Structures are given as structure tokens and as C-alpha cells.
Amino acid sequence: MTKLLLSVHVLAAILAIGPIAVAASLFPRYAGGGGDPGGRAPQIAAFLHRTCRAYTIVGVLVPAFGLATGAQLGVLTDAWLLTSIALTAIAAALLALVILPGQRRLLAPTDGATVHSGTRAAASRLAMTTGMFNVLWAIVVVLMIVRPGSTTGV
Secondary structure: OHHHHHHHHHHHHHHHHHHHHHHHHHHHHHHOOOOOHHHOHHHHHHHHHHHHHHHHHHHOHHHHHHHHHHHHHOOOOOHHHHHHHHHHHHHHHHHHHHHHHHHHHHEOOOOOOOEOOOOHHHHHHHHHHHHHHHHHHHHHHHHHHHOOOOOOOO
């Protein structure tokens, strides 16, 4: 059962967090008025926002299966896992409270496909926050692989 839970946890992380990281990283470029291939930046930004929202829902599976795996392994009180849980919570809060609302603000409220003018500063701040989100996930991945102090042998 542990191998199944771990497999689902890793697959969910790859298939949910990966697309969020990529879409959220690309969003500021198109929402900020740069990188406009043929005047389609507003539509691309709207698509990237929808992608982030959709994969965020699926992303809830990552910590759910992670906790189930940790419980199965008996490592829920290990420092490396508690640190990973805390960093995951911070990344989730950044996504839910800063990144997704920031994307929504950069998209026009009328049709969701028009980008407000003069948004370069907001797009830059959003890019920085998205970078922090991605760094948090990179640290979590390292902690999950290295597991400092772990004696599980898995």
C-alpha cells in the first residue's frame, strides 16, 4: 500500500504542480504586455490563468496523498516532513492568496481575455511571487528525496 500511495503522491505532484509552475511563470510575460505573438497576449494570459486554477484543484491531491504516505511510513513527526508540510502550506497560500488573485486582477473583469494597460509593475511583482512559489516547491522536492535524518530506508 505504501508504494501505491507514494506513486500516486509523486504522480500527482508532477502532473499538478508542474503545470501550475509553468503556467504561473509564463503568465506575467503575457499579462505585462510583453511577448505578444500576433496580438494574442490577452488570450494567452487568460488561458494560463485558467490552467493555474484548474490544476490548483487537482493539486490538492498532492498533500492529501503525501500525508497518507507519511502516515503509512510512520514519519509524520520527522523534521524533514514537518518542514516539507510547512513549505507546502506556504506555497499553497502564495498560490491561493497572491498568485491566482494577482492573475485575476491583471485580467480585465469584462471578458477575461483583455489585459489592463500599464500593468508591468504588477506583472513583475507577480513574477517574483511565482518565482518564490517555484523555489518553495524545489526545496520540498529536495527534502522529499534527501530526507535529512530519516531512518525509514525507503
